[in-house]
Amino acid sequence: MISDAPVLQQSSEPVESAAAPSRLSRYARPVLGLLLPATLALAWELVVWLGWSNGRLVPPPSRVFAAIADLARSGELLRHIAATLWRVGLGFAFGVVAGTLLGAISGYWSLARRLLDPTVQALRAIPSLAWVPLFILWLGIFETSKIALIAAGVFFPVYLGVMGAILSVDRKIVEVGRTFRLSGFAMIRRILLPAVLPAYVVSLRVGLGLGWMFVVAAELIGASEGLGYLLLDGQQLGKPAQILAAIVIFAILGKLTDWLIELAAAPFLRWQDAFSRTKGA
Amino acid sequence: MLALDRVSKTYPNGVEALARFSAEIGQGEIIAIIGGSGCGKSTLLRAIAGLDRASSGTVTLDSEVIASPHAKIGIIFQEPRLLPWLSVADNIGFGIADLPASERREKVARALERVGLADKARAWPRELSGGQAQRVAIARALVPQPEVLLLDEPFSALDAFTRRDLQDHLLDLWADTRPTLILVTHDVDEAVVLADRVLVMRPRPGRLFDQIEINLTRPRDRNSPLFETFKRSVLTSLDRSLDRNVPDRDATQGPGQAMWW
Ligand SMILES: Nc1ncnc2c1ncn2[C@@H]1O[C@H](COP(=O)(O)OP(=O)(O)OP(=O)(O)O)[C@@H](O)[C@H]1O
Ligand SMILES: [Mg+2]
Numbered sequence: 001m002i003s004d005a006p007v008l009q010q011s012s013e014p015v016e017s018a019a020a021p022s023r024l025s026r027y028a029r030p031v032l033g034l035l036l037p038a039t040l041a042l043a044w045e046l047v048v049w050l051g052w053s054n055g056r057l058v059p060p061p062s063r064v065f066a067a068i069a070d071l072a073r074s075g076e077l078l079r080h081i082a083a084t085l086w087r088v089g090l091g092f093a094f095g096v097v098a099g100t101l102l103g104a105i106s107g108y109w110s111l112a113r114r115l116l117d118p119t120v121q122a123l124r125a126i127p128s129l130a131w132v133p134l135f136i137l138w139l140g141i142f143e144t145s146k147i148a149l150i151a152a153g154v155f156f157p158v159y160l161g162v163m164g165a166i167l168s169v170d171r172k173i174v175e176v177g178r179t180f181r182l183s184g185f186a187m188i189r190r191i192l193l194p195a196v197l198p199a200y201v202v203s204l205r206v207g208l209g210l211g212w213m214f215v216v217a218a219e220l221i222g223a224s225e226g227l228g229y230l231l232l233d234g235q236q237l238g239k240p241a242q243i244l245a246a247i248v249i250f251a252i253l254g255k256l257t258d259w260l261i262e263l264a265a266a267p268f269l270r271w272q273d274a275f276s277r278t279k280g281a
Numbered sequence: 282m283l284a285l286d287r288v289s290k291t292y293p294n295g296v297e298a299l300a301r302f303s304a305e306i307g308q309g310e311i312i313a314i315i316g317g318s319g320c321g322k323s324t325l326l327r328a329i330a331g332l333d334r335a336s337s338g339t340v341t342l343d344s345e346v347i348a349s350p351h352a353k354i355g356i357i358f359q360e361p362r363l364l365p366w367l368s369v370a371d372n373i374g375f376g377i378a379d380l381p382a383s384e385r386r387e388k389v390a391r392a393l394e395r396v397g398l399a400d401k402a403r404a405w406p407r408e409l410s411g412g413q414a415q416r417v418a419i420a421r422a423l424v425p426q427p428e429v430l431l432l433d434e435p436f437s438a439l440d441a442f443t444r445r446d447l448q449d450h451l452l453d454l455w456a457d458t459r460p461t462l463i464l465v466t467h468d469v470d471e472a473v474v475l476a477d478r479v480l481v482m483r484p485r486p487g488r489l490f491d492q493i494e495i496n497l498t499r500p501r502d503r504n505s506p507l508f509e510t511f512k513r514s515v516l517t518s519l520d521r522s523l524d525r526n527v528p529d530r531d532a533t534q535g536p537g538q539a540m541w542w
Pocket of ligand 2 (some may be wrong): 323
């Protein structure tokens with residue numbers, strides 16, 4: 001205790017002065033990031049408003065928002081969003097369940113890993129979009145093939161994330177569990193699960209990102225509703241504002257769902273949040 | 282009583298880490314194990330803890346053969362090995378999860394008090410200094426009240442000042458329930474401050490070389506002349522153990538051990 005005092009006194013000043021700019025930058029950073037796109041959007045709005053460009057191919061923000069408002073008013077927007085969300089949600093769920101199960105099995109049993117992992121790695125090497133024709137032949141042009149494609153996209157990062165996380169659990173910490181005589185199940189619940197959770201959340205977020213990518217691919221291939229359909233429809237009918245509207249909504253939904261995962265995981269990852277904060281700085 | 286009967290360990294790669302190590306350790310005794318690097322000290326401790334199985338020979342605690350981790354045997358490693366996702370209090374209570382919550386809380390609170398970290402109960406392990414983290418590890422191992430506590434170089438990563446502090450602290454905690462302590466160390470000072478008996482090991486293969494009783498009353502004065510004498514005799518023995526020309530004293534070792542060409 002006595003020895004702590006001088007150390008604290010010494011360090012108190014640099015710590016405070018270091019904390020001030022970091023607190024500032026926590027708010028300043030997102031604002032800084034918004035500066036460029038906001039300026040560009042505003043400038044383009046001005047250019048079109050002044051009549052220097054007709055903005056037909058690249059509609060200004062106001063027209064994009066008008067397109068969104070139109071779609072929303074007719075109820076179309078909600079229908080498309082619901083269709084897309086449903087597909088992503090279902091595909092994500094299947095992909096996560098399969099990826100988690102197989103990843104956990106491969107990570108936990110080395111025999112299963114030797115049997116399973118080479119095949120999965122080989123399949124992973126195939127660009128997932130190459131499966132599209134086969135999925136359509138097998139599962140038809142409707143929902144099933146779309147959801148299968150999304151699930152396949154989600155599966156690989158989750159599988160790899162879970163397996164890698166289990167393989168890299170610190171043997172020394174597992175040993176702590178052993179000295180307290182944890183049974184197989186208690187070892188999983190009290191040591192393995194918490195240890196793999198951070199990597200698992202990351203793999204879920206990567207998987208979700210791929211899910212959004214693949215829903216676009218799936219809906220571009222053939223759909224009568226969904227945000228991807230709005231893209232295609234906008235292209236065929238020459239409505240760039242509608243395309244941009246769909247893109248904006250994709251961005252918002254992608255960010256929102258990603259944030260939901262982060263939010264749901266946050267209470268379980270509180271023990272490491274200071275670490276990720278310093279890592280982000 | 283803890284009895285080690287010709288405990289041997291040969292690793293799969295052929296290294297004979299431990300050869301017929303025998304010792305009897307009374308309940309409440311404090312043993313320090315000292316010896317050159319690679320002479321099988323950690324191997325011995327892990328065999329007693331039931332973490333690794335001996336290739337031959339037996340470890341028995343009160344006539345019960347130890348083959349896997351046992352409730353009466355606790356271990357503290359060189360690193361604290363705290364679980365980063367549990368608060369300090371939950372780390373300390375990790376080994377008594379089956380107890381009713383109220384009893385657990387009470388024991389954890391008492392242990393926190395005892396190691397002087399009551400104000401850190403809700404802190405995360407990453408927020409602790411090395412010495413504090415090792416104190417939490419000691420509390421975690423002591424809370425289930427083991428009869429035997431094994432310590433593998435528990436203070437070697439700490440600075441000299443913190444190390445002394447924790448040595449005194451360990452003796453304090455030991456006095457509460459008087460478990461058997463078996464402590465591996467490289468620090469002769471530490472061995473003489475803590476131990477009733479110092480076991481000196483020698484390598485290739487790892488075996489017992491010498492035993493030195495430390496007949497000093499506690500608390501021990503690190504600056505007394507008698508303390509120096511014991512230190513010197515441990516050092517001398519340690520030097521001899523590393524000298525290949527000195528034959529083994531222990532007659533139970535097999536033939537050929539004393540050859541020194
Ligand atoms: N898992 C293992 N596999 C193979 N050989 C091992 C293993 N662990 C230890 N050894 C070998 O066994 C011998 C004894 O190792 P051990 O860790 O018990 O020594 P130690 O006395 O604790 O040494 P130190 O003081 O450096 O910690 C060494 O020669 C070491 O190389
Ligand atoms: Mg060792």
